[in-house]
Amino acid sequence: MIQNGKIPFVDLISLHRDLEPELLDVCKRVIETAGFIGGPEVEGFEKEFAEYCGTKYCVGVNSGTDALRFALIAAGVRSGDVVITVPNTFIATTEAISQAGARPDFVDIDKRTFNMDPAELRRYFETRCKFDAGAGRYVHQATGRPVTAVVPVHLYGQMADMDAIVAIAEQYKLTIIEDACQAHGAEYFSKKQNRWLKAGTIGDAAAFSFYPGKNLGACGDAGAVTTNDTEVASQIRILRDHGQARKYHHDLEGFNGRLDALQAGLLSVKLKHLADWNAKRRDAALRYQALFQESAVEVVLPYEPSSSKAVYHLYVVQVENRDHLQAELAQHNIGTGIHYPIPLHLQKAYASLGLGRGSFPVAESAAERILSLPMFPNLLSAAQEHIVEAVDRIVRMGVPAATA
Numbered sequence: 001m002i003q004n005g006k007i008p009f010v011d012l013i014s015l016h017r018d019l020e021p022e023l024l025d026v027c028k029r030v031i032e033t034a035g036f037i038g039g040p041e042v043e044g045f046e047k048e049f050a051e052y053c054g055t056k057y058c059v060g061v062n063s064g065t066d067a068l069r070f071a072l073i074a075a076g077v078r079s080g081d082v083v084i085t086v087p088n089t090f091i092a093t094t095e096a097i098s099q100a101g102a103r104p105d106f107v108d109i110d111k112r113t114f115n116m117d118p119a120e121l122r123r124y125f126e127t128r129c130k131f132d133a134g135a136g137r138y139v140h141q142a143t144g145r146p147v148t149a150v151v152p153v154h155l156y157g158q159m160a161d162m163d164a165i166v167a168i169a170e171q172y173k174l175t176i177i178e179d180a181c182q183a184h185g186a187e188y189f190s191k192k193q194n195r196w197l198k199a200g201t202i203g204d205a206a207a208f209s210f211y212p213g214k215n216l217g218a219c220g221d222a223g224a225v226t227t228n229d230t231e232v233a234s235q236i237r238i239l240r241d242h243g244q245a246r247k248y249h250h251d252l253e254g255f256n257g258r259l260d261a262l263q264a265g266l267l268s269v270k271l272k273h274l275a276d277w278n279a280k281r282r283d284a285a286l287r288y289q290a291l292f293q294e295s296a297v298e299v300v301l302p303y304e305p306s307s308s309k310a311v312y313h314l315y316v317v318q319v320e321n322r323d324h325l326q327a328e329l330a331q332h333n334i335g336t337g338i339h340y341p342i343p344l345h346l347q348k349a350y351a352s353l354g355l356g357r358g359s360f361p362v363a364e365s366a367a368e369r370i371l372s373l374p375m376f377p378n379l380l381s382a383a384q385e386h387i388v389e390a391v392d393r394i395v396r397m398g399v400p401a402a403t404a
């Protein structure tokens with residue numbers, strides 16, 4: 001897809017063009033029935049998405065951020081707890097932890113997959129925590145706070161090393177909430193269970209975002225929690241709707257965090273194409289790999305372990321002089337992104353955590369080298385050839401001495 005000589009970073013326009021009649025039917029149906037909140041559209045999508053993932057339950061909510069926050073609260077994270085995640089994620093992951101009343105803390109990532117390094121998670125417990133026999137929990141030594149949950153992020157559409165994370169979580173009594181906001185349909189081969197498992201089926205609960213640019217996106221904001229836990233699912237149904245199971249009977253203070261019926265209906269239409277779109281993303285990733293292998297320049301490509309079937313929400317390469325490459329690609333009308341330029345522990349919002357530069361060297365060095373190239377289901381091979389040629393040429397020329 002080359003639009004007016006430009007290759008966009010993501011193309012949401014051609015994706016919806018073919019689906020327009022079906023999407024408009026949904027709008028008409030919702031308007032004609034005035035079924036705007038809850039009802040058959042929401043229940044239908046929840047059932048379909050649970051089936052797609054392979055979980056007992058799916059609860060539709062307002063956004064991926066809501067999904068994370070509700071999952072954490074429903075799974076038992078309490079005010080004052082510590083919840084561990086990675087520094088190289090979207091801030092929604094840690095916002096949700098803080099909004100659940102907990103304090104986010106981080107462990108570093110694996111330098112090849114960019115996902116949580118299980119060895120670092122283990123080291124966190126071995127060096128920073130102690131068992132509090134009275135509480136029956138592991139507590140953070142310096143603050144005395146109980147460390148109760150871990151949020152592995154399946155970043156860029158590739159699942160974290162869940163066998164290892166589950167084993168550590170069992171040993172240290174941690175709840176696992178998967179941040180699957182970038183990983184709809186991603187799979188991981190569990191050696192322990194000797195089978196492929198989909199994102200969103202392994203933890204106590206998982207959060208999905210249907211932000212428009214995600215692999216499955218709504219036409220606005222939307223999200224969902226998947227879980228096999230009946231209690232967690234029913235708790236989230238209450239949390240998303242002002243703490244009520246029955247109208248005006250509030251068991252607790254909840255949130256206004258429901259999934260719109262309109263978005264649910266639109267998502268049902270799009271869900272039927274998700275497997276095909278993910279396959280197209282994987283094809284595009286293979287084409288990038290083949291094209292870059294022909295070029296001699298130093299570009300580190302995404303690493304997909306044999307235990308992973310990634311769905312390439314993003315295609316992230318690593319280069320020296322990343323900012324120069326990005327600026328030059330923009331000159332060539334090629335859109336790119338950086339996910340993410342500043343690790344969370346170095347963000348102003350988290351200055352109070354007191355985690356300075358050097359705290360998570362792998363995440364920090366990745367942030368300086370990563371560049372997300374165009375990636376979407378309708379990305380054509382001609383566009384990819386053009387992109388790789390441009391990268392090859394720019395990297396080969398190097399940075400002009402004056403700006404180096």
Ligand SMILES: *Cc1c(COP(=O)(O)O)cnc(C)c1O
Nearest residue numbers: 063064065090092181182209211
């Ligand atoms: C998109 C995203 C979220 C948040 O989802 P929203 O629907 O935008 O609230 C959370 N975590 C990650 C890793 C994401 O990519």
